[in-house]
Amino acid sequence: QVQVVESGGGLVQPGGSLRLSCAASGSGVSISVMEWYRQAPGKRREVVASITSGGSTDTADSVKGRFTISRDNTKNMVYLQMNSLKPEDTAVYYCKVVLIRDYWGKGTLVTVSS
Secondary structure, eight states: OOEEEEEOOEEEOTTOOEEEEEEEESTTGGGSEEEEEEEOTTSOOEEEEEEOTTOOEEEOTTTTTTEEEEEETTTTEEEEEEOSOOGGGOEEEEEEEESSSEEEOOOEEEEEOO
16 A cells, blocks of 8 residues: 655745655555646646656646756655745645556645735
């Protein structure tokens, strides 16, 4: 069984930064693709960034240049560094581990507001 737990959300002013963390445990995590998604109120869940076990990354156009995904395979952790935050980045952020099936965390809320 794979467990996924996000942390690091909170309230931040526009232009500020936050770093989200995702801790994953279970068989196969270190070789999985790991992804960050977000879901804003009234909107569909969307992918933000992904990273392979080898460190190849992909980032959504809406956050490119502002968000950076990284991982530590020794700790089975994935991170999302978010800079220059905007009010439209307000959402619940979810971590997903991609194996034979997908494993999701419960999410962490990020609120960007003055």
